[in-house]
Amino acid sequence: MKMLKKLTAMLLIGVMVLSLAACGSSSDEKTDETGKSGETTTSEGDTTTKTETSAPVKEPRHEGDTPRTIKIGTWYDIYYDSTHTDIHDDPYVSDEELAQKNFDALKRVEEKYNVRLEYVNLTYDGVQESINTSVLAGKPDCDIYLTEPSFGIPAVANGYATNLMDVLPADADILNEQNYLRTININGLDGIYFMLPVGGESVPEASYVLSFNKKMLDDAGLENPNALYERGEWTWDKWREYLMKLTKDTDGDGVTDVYGFGSRYDWLFEYLNMSNGTGVASGKTENLSSKEVGETLEFIYNMYNVDHIANPWNEDDWDYNMSAYVNGEVACWFNAAWIVDTNKDYDKGLEEIWCPMPIGPSGNKETNARKNSASGAAYIIPTGVEDPYLVYCVFRDYKDYYGDDFEQRDFVNDWWHDNALTEDNYNVMYYCGEKTGVDLWNALGVDYQFPLLLKGEMTAAQFQETNKQLVQSALNNVFK
Numbered sequence: 001m002k003m004l005k006k007l008t009a010m011l012l013i014g015v016m017v018l019s020l021a022a023c024g025s026s027s028d029e030k031t032d033e034t035g036k037s038g039e040t041t042t043s044e045g046d047t048t049t050k051t052e053t054s055a056p057v058k059e060p061r062h063e064g065d066t067p068r069t070i071k072i073g074t075w076y077d078i079y080y081d082s083t084h085t086d087i088h089d090d091p092y093v094s095d096e097e098l099a100q101k102n103f104d105a106l107k108r109v110e111e112k113y114n115v116r117l118e119y120v121n122l123t124y125d126g127v128q129e130s131i132n133t134s135v136l137a138g139k140p141d142c143d144i145y146l147t148e149p150s151f152g153i154p155a156v157a158n159g160y161a162t163n164l165m166d167v168l169p170a171d172a173d174i175l176n177e178q179n180y181l182r183t184i185n186i187n188g189l190d191g192i193y194f195m196l197p198v199g200g201e202s203v204p205e206a207s208y209v210l211s212f213n214k215k216m217l218d219d220a221g222l223e224n225p226n227a228l229y230e231r232g233e234w235t236w237d238k239w240r241e242y243l244m245k246l247t248k249d250t251d252g253d254g255v256t257d258v259y260g261f262g263s264r265y266d267w268l269f270e271y272l273n274m275s276n277g278t279g280v281a282s283g284k285t286e287n288l289s290s291k292e293v294g295e296t297l298e299f300i301y302n303m304y305n306v307d308h309i310a311n312p313w314n315e316d317d318w319d320y321n322m323s324a325y326v327n328g329e330v331a332c333w334f335n336a337a338w339i340v341d342t343n344k345d346y347d348k349g350l351e352e353i354w355c356p357m358p359i360g361p362s363g364n365k366e367t368n369a370r371k372n373s374a375s376g377a378a379y380i381i382p383t384g385v386e387d388p389y390l391v392y393c394v395f396r397d398y399k400d401y402y403g404d405d406f407e408q409r410d411f412v413n414d415w416w417h418d419n420a421l422t423e424d425n426y427n428v429m430y431y432c433g434e435k436t437g438v439d440l441w442n443a444l445g446v447d448y449q450f451p452l453l454l455k456g457e458m459t460a461a462q463f464q465e466t467n468k469q470l471v472q473s474a475l476n477n478v479f480k
Contacts, residue, residue, distance in 0.1 A: 262311030276360030369437025
């Protein structure tokens with residue numbers, strides 16, 4: 001049963017689902033308009049000034065005798081497209097009712113726009129090569145590409161992606177309410193380029209939380225950190241107190257048996273930065289050298305080298321660092337639904353309390369980002385595509401498989417609830433996924449040499465001085 005639920009969830013997350021609603025339809029739900037004339041706020045909280053568009057006024061439809069094939073380049077197999085004849089062409093189908101809705105919607109989209117949809121699995125490297133060669137040559141291989149920040153943002157910065165503000169009418173959904181497709185705004189990039197499907201699954205997806213071993217908390221007489229968070233008392237200092245009390249030498253031999261914290265350093269760095277109201281690479285100028293990031297690095301240094309409340313980093317076994325909690329070796333760690341499912345926490349009788357990150361000395365509970373959307377994938381329409389307005393409308397309708405039923409759109413599969421273990425944990429995960437930001441720090445190809453900081457061979461100040469120019473050079477390459 002767990003496997004069926006997991007497969008269903010992965011279909012809803014990673015599989016392109018279809019739509020049937022008309023392009024340009026809207027709803028009062030999830031309205032992000034600022035109320036200011038000529039401005040709109042995206043789901044990432046950035047404000048973009050609209051420009052006058054010269055979008056065509058005709059109803060978008062391919063008028064040729066033969067349906068136009070719209071190709072979507074990706075690096076894995078996605079269902080369904082016009083090459084499929086039955087819902088069971090998807091070998092992983094588990095919810096046949098939902099699959100049939102998607103398949104039927106595909107047929108309606110084909111008829112409405114006189115198009116065929118075709119996924120092209122180019123492989124991960126192949127997507128990048130196709131963008132960098134065919135788009136540069138002015139003849140894109142695909143009408144839409146699935147991208148990741150590491151190559152999607154450079155593609156936009158280099159002029160390889162269509163600015164949707166230039167080709168869509170002013171009332172297009174993605175420029176306004178974003179009920180069907182949302183976008184990501186990157187500081188330093190003007191315009192709207194990225195498209196992400198809207199749905200309940202997108203909120204908990206890629207959301208990470210702090211997780212505590214409930215028994216260890218209870219044995220130490222420590223209050224549920226969510227109660228502290230609600231009262232505004234869940235701070236870095238309070239978290240440090242918790243970790244110090246949870247770090248134990250259980251057999252009295254002078255060797256620590258249980259550490260307060262243990263997980264991956266990249267998550268620790270990223271989420272401490274967000275909880276401190278900062279980031280390393282959220283625009284054209286590096287912020288690694290800032291006071292706020294310095295506070296993050298100093299806190300990490302002290303965890304590993306001064307207080308000794310963090311499980312020593314294992315350079316030889318990456319997976320061990322995020323799964324030591326399974327054997328009771330750490331009391332607090334970063335968790336997510338996929339980690340629970342991978343480690344089968346529900347079969348091990350683990351009781352866990354999930355909570356948001358504590359607030360840093362420069363952070364603010366109301367404004368801090370709680371999820372880095374730069375870690376996900378998003379779609380672009382490359383420059384040089386014929387009739388990008390039509391392509392957008394097809395894609396937007398393709399995603400509205402729920403037929404304007406926003407309750408169905410926002411439905412979250414049981415897999416997420418099951419792997420959160422409790423409804424309280426699920427609510428925390430969803431809460432953390434609602435407030436997103438963008439920090440490209442881990443998509444720049446910079447080797448920060450974090451183990452040197454974790455082992456005390458580099459101070460926080462040295463880390464900043466060593467890496468700040470590397471970050472700036474990488475950003476210069478992105479935004480050249």
